[in-house]
Amino acid sequence: MKFVSKNSKWVELALYLLDTNVLINVLRGKSEAIHFLERALDSENILACCAITVAEVRAGLRIGEEAATSDFLRSLKFVECSRSASELAGDMKNHWRSKGRTIEMADALIAAIAVSNHCVLITGNLKDFPMSGLEVRSI
Secondary structure, three states: OEEEEEOOEEEEEOEEEEOHHHHHHHHOOOHHHHHHHHHHHHOOOEEEEEHHHHHHHHHOOOOOOHHHHHHHHHOOEEEOOOHHHHHHHHHHHHHHHHOOOOOOHHHHHHHHHHHHOOOEEEEOOHHHOOOOOOOEEEO
């Protein structure tokens, strides 16, 4: 979280890491996702993506969407995946495997990147992110 002074008051800003499904819904013009982004930006929160979400979005590109998609993704803050985030992702996946639940590696990496960078993860699929220590919200 980050604090800034606004009208002589300290306001808390959040760094929102947008899950792939949120990015895709924005690009597809889904009103729920667009309204969430508008509210987040009106509150001056910071919107971010990461290597995994960028790769997943680009993997699903349709013909003619490349330029608009690249422009949108480049407008977001890019949050890096560190060695410690990579290790945390592996630990998360292993933890949930031991409980009999399969977590996709991409979801474990996204969650770990969010935790490591003090982000709030924004998703349309809360069920994919049961990890403790992760602040996650649905759009």
